[in-house]
Amino acid sequence: MPHFIRLLILALVFMPALSTQAGDVKDTDVYARLKKQLDAVPAIDTHSHLGGPGNMKHFVEHAFRGEQPKDCALRRVWNTSYFTWGHNLAPWPADHRFDTWWTAAQADFNNSRARSAYRAMLPIFQDLYNVDFESLTLEQARELNTRMEKNLMDPDWADEVIRKRANTELIVVDSFVMPRQVRGHHPFAVSACNVRWLINGFHPSEFSRFPAEDPYAFAAQHKMPVESLDDYVAVVDRILAESKKAGAICLKSQTAYDRTLQFDRVAKHRAEEAFGKPRNELKWGQVKAFQDYLFWRLAELSAKHELPFQIHTGHAYIQGSNPMNLVDLIQANRKTKFILFHGGFPWVGETGMIALRCPNVWVDSVWMPVLSYTMGKRAYKEWLDMFSSNRIMWGSDLFTVEGTYGTTMYTRQCITEALAEKVVAKELREEDALRIGRQILRENALEIFPSLRKLTKENKTMSDD
Numbered sequence: 119m120p121h122f123i124r125l126l127i128l129a130l131v132f133m134p135a136l137s138t139q140a141g142d143v144k145d146t147d148v149y150a151r152l153k154k155q156l157d158a159v160p161a162i163d164t165h166s167h168l169g170g171p172g173n174m175k176h177f178v179e180h181a182f183r184g185e186q187p188k189d190c191a192l193r194r195v196w197n198t199s200y201f202t203w204g205h206n207l208a209p210w211p212a213d214h215r216f217d218t219w220w221t222a223a224q225a226d227f228n229n230s231r232a233r234s235a236y237r238a239m240l241p242i243f244q245d246l247y248n249v250d251f252e253s254l255t256l257e258q259a260r261e262l263n264t265r266m267e268k269n270l271m272d273p274d275w276a277d278e279v280i281r282k283r284a285n286t287e288l289i290v291v292d293s294f295v296m297p298r299q300v301r302g303h304h305p306f307a308v309s310a311c312n313v314r315w316l317i318n319g320f321h322p323s324e325f326s327r328f329p330a331e332d333p334y335a336f337a338a339q340h341k342m343p344v345e346s347l348d349d350y351v352a353v354v355d356r357i358l359a360e361s362k363k364a365g366a367i368c369l370k371s372q373t374a375y376d377r378t379l380q381f382d383r384v385a386k387h388r389a390e391e392a393f394g395k396p397r398n399e400l401k402w403g404q405v406k407a408f409q410d411y412l413f414w415r416l417a418e419l420s421a422k423h424e425l426p427f428q429i430h431t432g433h434a435y436i437q438g439s440n441p442m443n444l445v446d447l448i449q450a451n452r453k454t455k456f457i458l459f460h461g462g463f464p465w466v467g468e469t470g471m472i473a474l475r476c477p478n479v480w481v482d483s484v485w486m487p488v489l490s491y492t493m494g495k496r497a498y499k500e501w502l503d504m505f506s507s508n509r510i511m512w513g514s515d516l517f518t519v520e521g522t523y524g525t526t527m528y529t530r531q532c533i534t535e536a537l538a539e540k541v542v543a544k545e546l547r548e549e550d551a552l553r554i555g556r557q558i559l560r561e562n563a564l565e566i567f568p569s570l571r572k573l574t575k576e577n578k579t580m581s582d583d
């Protein structure tokens with residue numbers, strides 16, 4: 119055989135192997151096997167803002183009453199996604215016509231094709247509607263929107279998309295309130311107790327715009343005095359107890375949007391300076407001291423009521439949302455289970471370091487792959503290098519059924535890709551990658567929120583036997 123033909127045969131034999139190595143892990147058999155098995159894991163989504171079943175109907179009802187539409191389903195699904203954070207999306211036009219909106223929106227989509235916040239939404243169109251969003255004609259877009267609006271009216275749509283298609287079994291929903299009673303939720307949803315309001319309880323006027331969240335009204339209802347800071351802390355304690363009774367499984371703080379996460383350990387007398395005074399009579403330092411004091415009490419009460427503390431870190435008030443700001447609080451409250459949200463994005467390495475040093479820290483990757491898929495994948499790999507795999511979780515973090523589907527599938531892909539890369543690089547056995555994927559998608563949530571276990575099908579089947 120001539121030498122050049124032998125070389126050609128050799129090249130043909132080895133080329134596919136070389137190109138697989140240098141190429142996309144998603145083209146490998148390892149990825150395909152992991153993806154198939156991990157997609158079959160009924161996931162537990164630890165953070166969402168999904169509205170209840172009645173939430174969407176009113177939005178499309180105008181069409182059935184023959185009124186001019188105020189928006190459309192396709193625009194709404196994008197507008198309530200993270201696509202619009204810091205980026206434009208053409209507003210609903212004055213002529214109320216879909217065609218006008220779609221034509222104007224094209225430039226916004228074109229400028230975002232590479233963004234993860236855009237790409238995270240593509241599985242919606244590809245899987246649920248079988249259309250390629252990136253090459254839609256005006257006619258196809260119009261038809262897609264009509265199909266989406268029909269689905270909004272279908273009472274079984276949420277169950278079909280979330281339970282059957284995304285294979286999510288349970289979702290922890292943060293409705294931005296402190297739940298007092300379970301109401302208006304999907305059957306697969308459980309509540310987080312949002313505590314953002316409580317740290318501002320130095321004066322009742324803080325709650326005039328949010329009467330349902332007013333701890334002073336709660337105190338009056340329960341005949342509890344609020345004459346002193348100690349009284350106020352006792353009211354907060356009672357609110358958490360009632361929230362737990364109403365089904366809340368954790369506390370959630372989004373304070374990182376409003377101020378720094380540097381919560382100092384302040385003496386009671388400093389917090390007392392603000393108590394009973396309206397904000398306009400206080401300096402920021404006094405307000406901060408009160409908030410810091412309350413945040414420390416919330417950390418203690420989180421342990422007392424066995425309600426793990428979900429804390430938004432990263433990507434908020436960026437001058438102060440680095441999770442490193444929380445380390446003193448975390449280390450002084452060893453019995454509290456702190457869950458650092460969003461992986462501290464973009465401080466994902468710092469978050470890994472905190473988890474490495476503090477056994478009372480869990481890391482929730484919620485939102486992270488949607489902010490940057492590349493950083494998300496890197497973070498999963500670095501965290502698995504750094505700390506034990508039973509302390510990582512995920513969440514979808516969106517408001518609509520379809521948005522929830524998009525971010526869920528995108529996150530499932532990111533987790534699987536990170537694990538497959540470790541297997542291909544011979545840093546992890548495939549059976550361990552599978553077990554770890556199952557932990558991140560499901561088991562870790564059941565471990566930190568044991569009350570969820572009784573709500574799972576697995577448990578119900580076992581107790582039926």
Ligand SMILES: [Zn+2]
Nearest residue numbers: 165166167515
């Ligand atoms: Zn959220």
